[in-house]
Amino acid sequence: MTTEHREAAPPAPSGGAAPRLDKKTTRGSGPAPDPAREKRRAERRSRRYRWDVKYSPYGFISPFFIFFIAFGLFPLLYTGWASLHQVSLLRPNEMEWVGFENFTRLWDDEFFWKALRNTFTIGIISTVPQLAMALGLAHLLNYKMRGSMLFRVAMLTPYATSVAAAALVFSMLYGRDYGAINWALGLVGIDNIDWQSGDWSSQFAVSSIVIWRWTGYNTLIYLAAMQAIPNDLYESASLDGASRWQQFRHVTLPSLRPTILFTVVVSTIGATQLFGEPMLFGGGGADGGADGQFQTLGLYLYEMGWVNRHLGRASAIAWTMFLLLIIIGLIYWVLSRAVSRSSGQED
Amino acid sequence: MRSTVRSNRRPMRRTHRAIALGITATLATGLLAACGGDDSDDSADGQVTLRVGVFGEFGFEEAGLYDEYMELHPEIKIEQDSITENGDYIAQLRTRLGQNSGLSDIQAIEVGNIAEMTGELPDAWVDFNEYDVDTSHFAPFKVDQATDADGRVIALGTDMGPTSICYRADFFEQAGLPSDRESVSELFAGGWESYIDVGRDFKENAPDGVAYLDSAGGMFNAVVSAYEERYTNEAGEVVYQDSEAVQTAWDLSVEVAEEGLTDQQKQFDDEWGRAFANSAFATVPSCPAWMLSYIRDHAGTDNEGKWDIAQSPAPSNWGGSFIGVPQAGDHIEEAVELAAWLTAPEQQAKLFTERGMYPSSTEAQQSESVMNATDPYFSDAPIGQIFSDAAAQVPSSPIGAYDQVIQEGITDGLLLVDKQGESAESAWDNVVSSLDNALAE
Numbered sequence: 001m002t003t004e005h006r007e008a009a010p011p012a013p014s015g016g017a018a019p020r021l022d023k024k025t026t027r028g029s030g031p032a033p034d035p036a037r038e039k040r041r042a043e044r045r046s047r048r049y050r051w052d053v054k055y056s057p058y059g060f061i062s063p064f065f066i067f068f069i070a071f072g073l074f075p076l077l078y079t080g081w082a083s084l085h086q087v088s089l090l091r092p093n094e095m096e097w098v099g100f101e102n103f104t105r106l107w108d109d110e111f112f113w114k115a116l117r118n119t120f121t122i123g124i125i126s127t128v129p130q131l132a133m134a135l136g137l138a139h140l141l142n143y144k145m146r147g148s149m150l151f152r153v154a155m156l157t158p159y160a161t162s163v164a165a166a167a168l169v170f171s172m173l174y175g176r177d178y179g180a181i182n183w184a185l186g187l188v189g190i191d192n193i194d195w196q197s198g199d200w201s202s203q204f205a206v207s208s209i210v211i212w213r214w215t216g217y218n219t220l221i222y223l224a225a226m227q228a229i230p231n232d233l234y235e236s237a238s239l240d241g242a243s244r245w246q247q248f249r250h251v252t253l254p255s256l257r258p259t260i261l262f263t264v265v266v267s268t269i270g271a272t273q274l275f276g277e278p279m280l281f282g283g284g285g286a287d288g289g290a291d292g293q294f295q296t297l298g299l300y301l302y303e304m305g306w307v308n309r310h311l312g313r314a315s316a317i318a319w320t321m322f323l324l325l326i327i328i329g330l331i332y333w334v335l336s337r338a339v340s341r342s343s344g345q346e347d
Numbered sequence: 348m349r350s351t352v353r354s355n356r357r358p359m360r361r362t363h364r365a366i367a368l369g370i371t372a373t374l375a376t377g378l379l380a381a382c383g384g385d386d387s388d389d390s391a392d393g394q395v396t397l398r399v400g401v402f403g404e405f406g407f408e409e410a411g412l413y414d415e416y417m418e419l420h421p422e423i424k425i426e427q428d429s430i431t432e433n434g435d436y437i438a439q440l441r442t443r444l445g446q447n448s449g450l451s452d453i454q455a456i457e458v459g460n461i462a463e464m465t466g467e468l469p470d471a472w473v474d475f476n477e478y479d480v481d482t483s484h485f486a487p488f489k490v491d492q493a494t495d496a497d498g499r500v501i502a503l504g505t506d507m508g509p510t511s512i513c514y515r516a517d518f519f520e521q522a523g524l525p526s527d528r529e530s531v532s533e534l535f536a537g538g539w540e541s542y543i544d545v546g547r548d549f550k551e552n553a554p555d556g557v558a559y560l561d562s563a564g565g566m567f568n569a570v571v572s573a574y575e576e577r578y579t580n581e582a583g584e585v586v587y588q589d590s591e592a593v594q595t596a597w598d599l600s601v602e603v604a605e606e607g608l609t610d611q612q613k614q615f616d617d618e619w620g621r622a623f624a625n626s627a628f629a630t631v632p633s634c635p636a637w638m639l640s641y642i643r644d645h646a647g648t649d650n651e652g653k654w655d656i657a658q659s660p661a662p663s664n665w666g667g668s669f670i671g672v673p674q675a676g677d678h679i680e681e682a683v684e685l686a687a688w689l690t691a692p693e694q695q696a697k698l699f700t701e702r703g704m705y706p707s708s709t710e711a712q713q714s715e716s717v718m719n720a721t722d723p724y725f726s727d728a729p730i731g732q733i734f735s736d737a738a739a740q741v742p743s744s745p746i747g748a749y750d751q752v753i754q755e756g757i758t759d760g761l762l763l764v765d766k767q768g769e770s771a772e773s774a775w776d777n778v779v780s781s782l783d784n785a786l787a788e
Contacts, residue, residue, distance in 0.1 A: 086788055090467045092445040178621045197766045283616045290762035306438045308785045
């Protein structure tokens with residue numbers, strides 16, 4: 001790309017400002033140009049032009065990197081440094097070196113393991129149905145139909161809703177005594193369920209908020225990818241007598257593989273960092289229910305740092321989450337290589 | 348066609364560039380402003396702007412106190428920053444105190460957080476003794492709570508929360524119990540055991556679907572708060588595992604939970620609020636002055652005149668706040684003066700009559716407007732009289748930096764007993780292990 005640009009816009013030997021020179025001559029009003037000065041100017045101009053071509057791309061991307069260093073890299077490193085210390089939130093500048101104790105203690109920390117387990121189960125029961133539903137919905141939306149734009153916009157509205165508003169509505173729906181869901185269940189003779197107290201019921205409830213918010217987003221991503229699949233594939237498949245389902249399985253799914261992998265990665269990262277939904281579902285507390293039954297890693301980190309005020313321990317949890325994501329990322333990377341190799345063989 | 352498109356193009360591009368430039372400029376100035384936000388913000392004419400940081404509906408602004416002060420002192424301008432939840436407010440305040448920047452000239456401190464300020468961050472706050480602020484008009488326990496180990500008074504009390512018992516007179520009547528407030532106070536007078544005994548009688552003849560009290564956590568709070576030593580002893584050590592207060596309160600709370608006297612609520616959950624509207628329980632065992640407006644808002648006009656207020660057998664203090672002046676401020680003297688004025692007896696009395704926040708100043712408590720106050724929503728109960736009687740009995744207990752964490756941990760344990768039917772022993776083990784983890788440095 002860059003070489004193309006350089007070739008496309010070479011500095012004209014007479015200086016890059018030919019049009020202006022033109023104007024001057026047509027008007028004929030300016031003083032006669034001094035050739036030596038003109039030459040220096042032209043040199044300066046072309047030098048500037050070279051610098052412009054050479055360095056301005058860096059200038060244009062630098063805002064991202066400046067912001068990344070200030071708000072991404074620095075906090076990351078600082079958190080890593082803090083995780084090796086005993087630090088109180090109230091006196092963040094007084095650190096006491098403890099080495100890796102904040103990490104090793106996590107090994108025996110039943111609450112950490114519980115939060116990890118919860119994060120995992122909530123991640124599974126929110127991500128899997130969410131992506132499956134998104135795939136199905138995208139397939140349906142891909143058909144020619146009336147008002148498809150309306151459906152697409154409707155799909156995206158939950159994504160545009162704030163977590164707070166969504167969680168508030170859902171925690172009302174899932175209320176024990178006065179919630180709409182229990183009321184509906186009562187109509188068919190099922191007793192009130194205390195959604196928030198049970199292990200599975202609370203995790204199911206939190207997952208349902210996640211599913212509601214993110215299904216539409218993934219649907220649109222799948223839909224975009226589906227529309228990029230060349231129509232001839234479907235035509236030749238139908239000529240071969242493939243049914244709609246067979247078309248979906250043998251044409252759509254293989255073509256979507258990279259997209260599916262992408263959504264799985266994004267959802268996994270989201271699930272690992274899940275925070276707002278369980279917090280607001282529990283009424284704003286960081287304990288994730290009386291028994292910590294829906295406390296995720298994100299909530300545990302927050303509770304440790306901002307409720308119990310142990311910033312060092314919270315930093316260690318944050319870094320553990322980060323390392324966990326790196327491991328998950330590596331697994332996906334290996335998987336994606338395997339996937340692309342196998343799809344390459346199919347082609 | 349083509350030429351028209353061409354000719355349109357240039358101005359379009361120029362406007363694009365103008366827009367892009369505009370956005371960049373706005374972002375840049377926004378960022379710069381955010382970076383340099385806490386510089387002095389005085390206007391040129393020598394006017395001083397004081398910022399007051401509070402949480403929730405703190406009442407100062409609502410009661411018109413700022414306007415009154417600005418009228419008295421034309422050179423002062425007061426601006427308030429309010430954050431709805433104290434949880435968010437205190438997280439921000441802690442971070443800012445830690446960094447010593449971004450602080451307002453006056454900051455509110457909830458009673459649950461005052462101990463961490465006196466214990467861990469006393470130097471971040473101005474000592475009111477140094478400015479000769481008169482603290483003799485406050486209830487003694489309120490001054491004790493805001494005094495650090497070196498005797499510095501780092502905050503001034505605003506309101507306090509002397510407790511009563513709120514009850515539904517109509518349900519008591521339906522259950523065949525006396526329902527006027529003198530007789531009900533009489534029923535409870537024997538202590539919390541008698542309160543629970545009344546509950547057993549109530550349950551026998553209770554109206555359909557009405558529990559005796561809201562939650563086991565509320566019971567715990569009511570009992571534990573009346574003791575002098577609760578979670579932390581005089582020396583600042585965490586003693587909740589051996590304290591008589593916690594043991595007694597835990598046992599009584601388990602009792603009401605296991606006997607099914609509660610509505611199995613968690614206080615301040617949305618469901619708890621809705622339970623008021625649905626008249627799901629008959630009493631609130633720990634009902635401080637500030638809770639009256641909560642009940643009024645949630646129980647709604649339908650239930651007006653059905654609630655009443657009885658004397659608690661062992662009154663205590665629940666809640667209430669302080670205001671302090673951070674050392675980092677630019678206008679410490681003006682801020683101290685404003686803080687002293689805001690907490691002076693006259694203003695505290697006004698906060699009570701306007702906003703229902705019970706004064707922590709003894710002088711204000713005895714003022715006529717406070718003493719004669721009644722509440723029409725609560726069957727015209729003489730709230731001034733009831734709460735000043737209660738306030739006189741509030742013990743001065745040492746509070747520790749982790750009291751709030753400990754109380755929340757124990758309340759969670761009681762929820763396990765109350766809602767999930769766990770045994771008291773295993774719930775207590777849960778409490779201890781989770782608090783061990785929470786308190787470990």
